[in-house]
Amino acid sequence: MTIETLRKYTHLIGEINLIKAEIADAYMPVSSPNGHEVLGAPGTRSSDPTAKAAELASELHETLITNYIEAIDLRMQIEKWITTIDDPEISRIVRQHFIIGPQKTGPRRRVWTWADTCESIYGFRDNRHARRKVTNYLKQEERREE
Numbered sequence: 001m002t003i004e005t006l007r008k009y010t011h012l013i014g015e016i017n018l019i020k021a022e023i024a025d026a027y028m029p030v031s032s033p034n035g036h037e038v039l040g041a042p043g044t045r046s047s048d049p050t051a052k053a054a055e056l057a058s059e060l061h062e063t064l065i066t067n068y069i070e071a072i073d074l075r076m077q078i079e080k081w082i083t084t085i086d087d088p089e090i091s092r093i094v095r096q097h098f099i100i101g102p103q104k105t106g107p108r109r110r111v112w113t114w115a116d117t118c119e120s121i122y123g124f125r126d127n128r129h130a131r132r133k134v135t136n137y138l139k140q141e142e143r144r145e146e
Contacts, residue, residue: 001081003138006098009074012067013102014111019064026057075099090137093130096120 078098085091101112115125122129 001078001138001141003135005074006078006094009071009078010098010102010112012071012074016064016067016071019060019067023057023060023064026053026060085137087137090133092121093117093134097130097134 078094082091082094085094097112097114097117101117104112114127114131118124118126118130
């Protein structure tokens, strides 16, 4: 397992959350841009904002499904790898930072950080402590494979 694969999963979850928010916004009522047009009267431009919103939502749904499939595949790889970790502290850090943490973020919440992971596991905020443990473990694992 590499840190890039773990980060890819984290970013994919963030992207899924953003697409969900964008889909929700696409379903919001669309009003006239100038606010002075009378309902039923022909507009100054030939456009159908409802059709455009429906088309956008449909495209976003397709992208969302693709991202979900990729996220599930990555999640299965990560879960299999976590079961091979002998150190329960490392597996807990990985699960908290790369799997649970991104689920706690969203379009209106900030990104999960290493300090958040450290606080949830050890009870104090530090950007380096938990990250260093995981990177050292990954380096050791890489050396063992060579």
